[in-house]
Structures are given as C-alpha cells and as structure tokens.
Amino acid sequence: MSAATATPLVEATGIVKRYGPTVALQDGRLTVLPGESHALVGRNGAGKSTLVTVLTGLQAPDAGTVRFDGQPAPQLGDRAAWRSKVACVYQRPTVVPELTVAENLFLNRQPDSRRGFFSWRRLHEEATAVLNTWDVRVDPDARTADLKVEDRQMVEIARALSQGARFIVLDEPTAQLDNREIERLFDRMRGLQESGVTFLFISHHLQEVYEVCQTVTVLRDARWITTAPVAELPRAALVEAMAGEVVAERQAAAAEAVVEQDGVDAPVVLDVKGLTSDTYEDVALTVRRGEVVGLAGSSGSGKIALAESFAGLHTPTSGTALLDGTPLPFGDVRAALKAGVGCVPRDRHGQGLVFGMTIGDNATMSVLDRLGRYGLVGTTRKRDVATELIERLDIHTEGPDQPVSDLSGGNAQKVVMARALASDPRLLVLINPTAGVDVKSKESLLSRVDNAREDGTAVLVVSDELDDLRRCDRVLVLFHGRVVAEHPAGWHDHELIASIEGVDHG
Template sequence: MALDGAWITIRPGETHALVGRNGAGKSTLVNVITGLLGPDEGTLTFDGKPAPRLTDRDAWRQRVACVYQKSTIIPTLTVGENLFLNRCDHGRGRLIDWRGTRRRAEDLLSAWSVEVAPGTLAGDLSVEQRQFVEIARALSFGARFIILDEPTAQLDGTAINRLFDRIRDLQAQGVTFLFISHHLQEIYEICDMVTVFRDARHIVTSPVAELSRTELVAAMTGETAVVLGGERVSSLDADATAALSVQDLSGSAYADITFQVGAGEIVGLAGAAGSGRTEVAETVVGLRAADSGKVEIAGSRPRPGSVPAALAAGAGFVPQDRHHQGYVPAMSIADNSTLSVPARLGRGGFISNRRRNLLAETSIEKLEIKTPGPELPVSALSGGNQQKVVMARALADEPRLLVLINPTAGVDVRSKEFLLGKVEETAETGTGVLIASDELDDLRLCDRVLVMFQGRVTTETRRGWHDHDLVAAMEGMTLNAENHD
C-alpha cells in the first residue's frame, strides 16, 4: 500500500521537512494533502477544519499548493498569463482586459517581492524565477501552505541561498512550508521540523536541531547510516592510455581547459551553475562542440559535436536532466537501457527482442532496478530507479570513459549510495570517470577535483578536502594550501 497509518502534523508558520527514500510514501502523501487523492482511512484537516470535497478544486487552491520539481508553468505564455490563467480580468463583451491583468500581476509580484516583469515570456525564465512565480500564483488563490517538492534540484548554491531567504521572508509573513528534499544538509539549513517516512509509515517527527544527521539517515534507511566518500584506494593505472585527454579547450562557456582522466581514475569537475563545468562535460561527450582545443577519448579523437562519435570512441554518458535527456518515458526499461548498443541487439537494423531482454535483465540485476520486468515503461519507476536505467544505458557498452553530470540529483539517500558505489566499481575495472557536479557527496569519491569558476579551472585538490574549502573555491575563493598536498 502507498500509505499505512501514516501521519504528519505541520504547525502554522513553520518550514517542515518531509524526507524518505523513494517509495516511502512522500508523493502519495502530497497527492492526499493537495486533494488529488482521497484517503481510504484517516482524516485530513486544515486549521482544524475538514478538508474540502475532492471535486471542489477552488477550495483546495485556497488552502494548499505544491511547487513541483517539474514546473507547471506554461512556457509559451507570459508571466502574467500564467499567474491568472482562467482568471484574467474581462472588459466589454467578455474580452480579456490585458491591461487590468498585467496590473494585477504587477501588484501580486510586487507584494511577494518577485522581481519578474509580467510581460516576460515564461519560457525565458530561469528555474529559480519559475519557482518564485509558481509560489506567487499559489499565494494569489489565498493559500498560505506551500509544498516545495525538490525545489533545489536544479539550482546552484547562490540561487539556493536566495530561495531560502525568500522562504524565511514568507514564513515571517505567515506562510507555512512543507519542504521535500533528498539533500539532507538543506534540511538543517532551512527547516524547523522534520518528519521521516519509511515503507509507507511514519517513523519519526522531531525538531531538526534535536536529530543528528546520523539519526536522520538511520531513520530513513532502517539501518546505520553509510558515510559517503570514505577511504578509497585509487584504481588509477598510470601505464595505461588515458581515458580522457582535454587540451586547450575553449568555448562560449569556458576557456583554456586542459586536464586528463587516467584509466581507473575518478576526477571531479566542481563548480556552481554558470561555472562551465556542465558545458565542458557535454563537450567531451559530443553534446556541444568547442571553438578550439581537442578532446581524446581512450587515445582517439572523436568528431567534435557528435554524440555517436564519442560513444564509438568509448564514452558512456549520464546527462544532467534525466527527464529530458536521459530516457524516453513511454519506452520500456529494456529499450531505454539498450538504446546505445543497437549493434548488439541484431543485424541489418533488426532488433532481437530476446537479446534486448537478456541485456536488460542483466542490467536490472546488476543495478538492482526495482521492477516486475524489463517491459515496464521507465515513467512508472521511482526517480532513483529511473536514474539507474540511465546508468545502465551508459554502462551497456563497457565504456573506457564514463561521464556523469549531477548523477544523484533528485534521488533518495540509498539510491545515491548505490549509484556512487557503482561508479567506484566501474573505476575499479579500469574505466576513467569524469563527474561534473556541485553536490559534495558526488565529489567525495573522486581522486582529484578540479574546481571551475567563471569558465576556468581555478583550483585542483585531491581527496581529503574539507567541505567549506571546496565550497569556497566554487564560489570564487581560494582553497587552503593544505588541500593541495
């Protein structure tokens, strides 16, 4: 069952965290709280009053709103049109009063300190701006209880700080938040209370200040927490051909980038959004072409700007956004996990379903993908299992180089541990690994971390760095010299 006697109490004006592994029941609870599902048993109240009937959508909007990880803003409409969709002012003859609608939008955005022009096309907004617009839209209905579902998954450190400042400001104005995140450090930065769900049940509710990180992870997993990034013996084979060689690479988002990834070595590219780390990684795998410089994968130079050429040279790739770049939602696990290896599935362009399923079943077993079978559409999986399918595709052809961009974004703690463990196993086979991320847990297992700032590599540090030093370098400050030893 999706929920089993689960409960949560959220007090007015607080920011309350809801955490748990994928499948713990968080999404189902959100669907119940927002009126998309009715509970089989139990009660739901707002300010001590019973929840509205499921069919009374206006009453629900006046009580609660959810800002989802996948934006519900319509990109082809303006900000003002999104704010008052189906609620625009009307003039004579029932024609929309666009001037009045813009004026209402300006008043609303100003009231909640959202610095976006009403006439801006929503598709031109940043992720951060879209979130603020969605929050303003929810508040315009009268709701003072906002659910934030993985709000920081696509934000850099500076944008996260701005979001947290806005949350605190809104709290001071009487807005209550339910904050759902897999990034446990954020819980301690912004939340007052935390509730843990596991296996569809309530496990614990506690003031954040009274629950240690170890206790929090143990409550989520049901076992003693595993510390990510423990001591690791490097698998670097200095005598083998380098898995990746980048020389004097320059493009629109980066300049003069030179580094190597040895066979069996794990190298991190750290940096905030806009640092150029993602663009460098995408250039390596052919998603974009550099203006100058060269990329060699396992000793060969693939054609710039060609993903098939990079794959043929020996690269495997986990992209930044699994929803739009990583998999085809309606296709099966079997099809998605073998997309990069059509030559292994049959001859002359024909695919053998038997071969495909055998390969997929091997991947399902190795990556512990929770599914009744390989024919299940990837869209039916949890976020952690979807990411495992993307990883399966990246590993399907036994790559010489594995490139990962934000590989654990939006996945639960246990899936994160598993995926990073699989990265280490892959490196132990002699595969070089490049991880482009601003997630410290992703970077802990790296033999070396290259920090990028404003398009250039500014710092290189080996294992054993301190969090505050690496974060300082990502924000443009200098790491302590002790980390260069």
C-alpha cells in the same frame, strides 16, 4: 499563541501510498505550524514527492489523514478547494511563458467585468493589486518568458496567494538559481512569513535548511524519521537521520568488491581539464585503465550533464577531455561511440531502448558495422552476438527475437547494458544504471561493473544510489557544478551524504 498550543496549519498522519507492489510511503507524517518555514528532507526515494502529491490533492493516500487548520482536507475532485489551501512551486516553473504576468496570475479565472465584456484594464489593475499586496516587484504586463527564474517563482507564489492559499510548497526552488538569487528568494520568503504565509521547503542542500527554516522533518526509506527545531539539530545529526545506520556487513562486502589496482601505475584513459558548460564549471578529473570512478551529487549538481557530455550528448563551452590522448568528440553520439565510449543512459525508456524492436536488435545496434560488410548485416552473425550478450548479462528471455517490450524493468536494463558493452568500450559511462530494478537485477548489473574493471575498462558511474557508488575505487562529489570532494573506497554513508548536501564545504 505558542507553538505548543497552536493549531497546525497542515497535519498529515499515517500516510500510506502504494503503487502495485511498491510502497512509496509507509508512514508519512508532517505537522506544519502557521507562519513557519518547515523543511522536508530525505534522500532520493525517501518518499518526499509522494507526500507532496498527497498534501496538494493530486492523489489520495491509501491510508492516513490530511487536515488543514484542523479541518479534513477537501475531496480529491474539488480542485478549487485545494487551490484555496495549498500550492506547489516546482523547480521548473509552471507559468505559461508566452502570456503576461497578469494573464498568468488570473489564468482560467479572469476578473468579471461589466456587461460580460472582458476588460484588459481591469485585469491589469487586479494583477497590480495582487503583486503589490505580496511585494512582488514585477511588471504585470511583462511577458513571463522574459522574467528571471526567481521572478517567475514569485509570480507562481503570488498566483497561489491570490486564490486564498497560505501554505506554499517550494520543491527544490534554488536548483536553477545562483547564490545572489537564492539570497533574494530567502529574503522574500522571510517577508512573506511575516505576512502570515507558511512554507514547506524541500531542498537537497542542507545549508539552505539552516538558513531559512525553523523546523525540519526527515523521511527515510518511505518512513517518517524525526521532526525537530532546526536550531536544536546539529548538522551531523541531520545527516545521520537521513543516512540511517551504516550496515557494517554491506560496507565490508562492497570493500571486497573493489579490486586492488596499481593506482598511479595504470595509464589514464579519460583526462578532463577545465570542462565548463551552463550546468558544470571547471571540472578536472581522470579515470584510469581498470578504475571505476563515481560521480555523486544532488539533482542540480550537474553530474548527469557532465557524464552525458562524455557520451556525446552535450557540447561544453570550454575545457578539454582526452580519451587515450585523443580529444573526445563532443555533441556527436555516433562519434563518441566510434571513439570508444559506451553509455547506459539515465532513461532506458526514452533514451536506452527501441521498444518496437527485438532484444537482439536493441543489444547489437551499436555494433552493426562489425556484423557484416558493405552495409549488409549478417543475420546469423547478429543472432550469435546477441545470444552471447544475453548469456553474458543473464537476461531472462525466450531468445534474441523476443520483443524488448516484453521484458521486466531489470531485464530491459540489462539489454541497455549489453549494448553498451557490445562495442568493447575503453570508457564505460553508466548513468543511474540500477534505477527502477529489483534487488537481484541490481546485483547482476553491478557485477558487470566488476567485470569491466577486470577487463581493464575505465568506468564512470553516475548515480543517486549509494549501493551503486560502493563499487567505485573513488567517488567525486559535484555541488553546484563544481567538484568539491573526493572520497576513496570505504567511505561511510554519512561522509558522502554530507558532501552531497553541502554540509562539509562552503
């Protein structure tokens, strides 16, 4: 049967999903034919994850339809029916590590045995049959925790196939794999395709799309943009579809926001050489006084772990980082703060705020030693400093005594930024500083970056948002843990995205 006449194995049309005022998906569309590997790509926030939750029956769309093999999708509560249609293998495997492969394959559905007694022998036999059927070369009695990541993924795929599913969603499956493991995974995917298995492949690395997929669908700004055969879509066109049109006015405004510096004449504040850990390798970079340097990369690039290392959250295995000529203390947040590092962490809820405390307490907790003597904090002094920070960051509040839990997302993030700035850091590390805030709050937060630059602070901005990175004097791109590109201010969206997605380098 030709592709033109084949009934789609999966077809989603007009999918809409809202969370309160936020539109997570406005026009989700996907048509996947039997036996193909179909790529779903788009930048963070494009709507990929939302579409996957609808395709796997984890939530119902507010509008639109999903069909499997021409038939309407099961009712949301019928989990067995959904499992017989589709399964999702995430970048972090969902198998139970302490159980054996066989136990994971038949978790909550142990094979029936005679007289109602459980039979380990029969479990082993049926697990072996499943593994052999799908050519998964793993010992059924092996403890799953002892398997390599790629083998744990294959166990998940085999479990889904044993329940009848022939449509497998692979969500960033290569994020934790090295090049050799990735190639083995792709070989297994091709073999399963020949056996009638269909894949939806989600990846930030576009070269993988060209290696293993036949068709690609692009989402952008919560909407379907295009679906095309991979062989007929040049890489430049794919990047353009993901990036959209470049808005000249926005680029001009961002270029004006980049304050001209003395360049090489400014002293180096952060000097990094050969920094290596399990998530990044041989990183070398500098940040000068009054310079804003961006770090870009996909979710598995190592950019966040690198930035967190400078803030004392991780300890690299080798390499050096000097702050004004003095070794940076790794693995000690308090010591990093004392050394002159201020940080806005990636998760304001889990890492950035203490929700049982007031705005004033949260904003000043990093400088308590400056607010009193002999361990005693002056109440009036703390209140004055907190009030000054509230005004400086334009935090909309009744005052420093208001609980921080009362604030909106944008104002809560401003409190986190206020605390980072309170210590007058020499190096300011900002990790996804505008995530989850409204447009007005985003602009207010980014204006703090400009102020820090003017004050001579060295700033490192790590972000998935292109608008955050436009304020930078230059942007370094990490790919699989290595710095692979540097873009000076004035870059175009498609240029940066091409580097992030691995299109312009090997």
